[in-house]
Amino acid sequence: MAFWNKEIETMPRAELEKLQLGLLKKQVRTMYDSSKLIHDRMKEAGLSPADVTDLKSFHKLPFMKKTDFRDNYPDKLFLKPYEELVRVHVSSGTTGNPTIVGYTQKDMDDWAESLARGMVSFGMSNKDLIQNSHGYGLFTGGLGVHYAAERIGATVLPTSTGGTEKQIRLMRDLPVTAFAGTPSYLFHIADVCESMGVDIRRDTKLRLAIAGGEPWSESMRVKIQNKTGIRVHNCYGASEFYGPSFLECEKQAGAHVWADICYMEVLDENGDQCAEGERGELVVTMLQKETFPLIRYRIGDISAIEWEKCECGRTHPRLMRLSGRTDDMLVVRGINVFPSQIESVIGEIPYLSTFYHITLENQNYMDAMVIEVELNESSLSDDMVELAKMTRNVEERLKSVLSISSKVRLVLPGSLKRFEGKSQHVTDNRRYDW
DSSP states (O other): OOOSSHHHHTOOHHHHHHHHHHHHHHHHHHHHHHOHHHHHHHHHTTOOGGGOOSHHHHTTSOOBOHHHHHHTTTTTTOOSOGGGOSEEEEEOOSSSSOEEEEEOHHHHHHHHHHHHHHHHHTTOOTTOEEEEOSOOSSSHHHHHHHHHHHHTTOEEEOOOSOOHHHHHHHHHHTTOOEEEEOHHHHHHHHHHHHHHTOOHHHHOOOOEEEEOSSOOOHHHHHHHHHHHOOEEEEEEEOTTTSSEEEEBOTTOSSEEOOTTTEEEEEEOTTSOBOOTTOOEEEEEEESSOSSSOOSSEEEEEEEOEEOSOOTTSOOSOEEOOOOEESSSOEEETTEEEOHHHHHHHHHHOTTEEEEEEEEEEEETTEEEEEEEEEEOGGGOOSOHHHHHHHHHHHHHHHHHHHSSOOEEEEEOTTOSOOOSSSOOOEEEOOOOOO
16 A cells, blocks of 8 residues: 555544644634734634634634635735745636635645645556646646646646547557546547547556546446546545645545645534534635635535545545535525536436536526436437437436426437536526516
């Protein structure tokens, strides 16, 4: 079993929690002294750094929210001057201004360290050539993976996004063993390989992949792995952290969240701490970030944390696969619907591809949800009775999970739009101005 930093990665839980508390106290003091936002909120709550003596008292601190980044645009939350920074990244905000994140050299080193541990945990080493199909530039994915791979001595092929046929040619012509990109783009590459007569198992040396940048389900992982023969590992992160930050190990049983780098809480709908293993909203505190620290940041992702020692030997908490977001939840006729629920159902049905699109409309003053899903090549049929039967089956399966009916349209392979970066699965055409 390979480790990048075995002493830290296998540290007993009690020692990790002691280390976390010390780092939390230090970070709270730094932000209280240097961040007007945090200082004012703590004063308003009647709290000072001296009041943080354990995790229970830390949980009394006020939250940071995504609106804080917009309200303090572009760089009012930076705690370091530009002369101490080595890089700035910009994420595309969902509304309003983008999020701008600065990095000192230590921030860059900690980011690379986090991903390096993860890469080694699922079997990457200096013998690998990784094809990095994440976008380079303002987006954090490409450069994050790039520097971490170089840190462990791997060779990087920086293909970035686009040019799918060229990407496939390079996979064939070079000894590429690992891939990094969005899961939907990896699946698209697999589809194009089939159309070109390329067998990934036979014609390439690919064996590992890192997939992230967009939500995806366990059933989608199974489909990709069965289709390609590549072992695909989930990645979790956000620009507000560093970028892509935490990876699954070879056991594929949750992403290892390094306890010396990040402290995660899980809250229920009332804002109380969830029990270990119970799902709720993630709250993130970065323990060593210098330029753009986060204290109790409500990121909006829904998941659970497991502290049980992983079979790989690592003792750090594991983040379970995301089951949705609090801010991409769709409300359809009063029912809460998450796209991840729909993707999960689609992934369990063998005659469907992983490509789908949700359209929301108003029909007769009521919400209507139309879900287009591509059929697999092997499931194409001219038998209208059989197609109607398959459609009803999908609609019934979705209704049993969502508790709401939807209209399903089975479409031809390749007919839905492909995305080289993050997929866009929802079009909301509803209007309420009648």
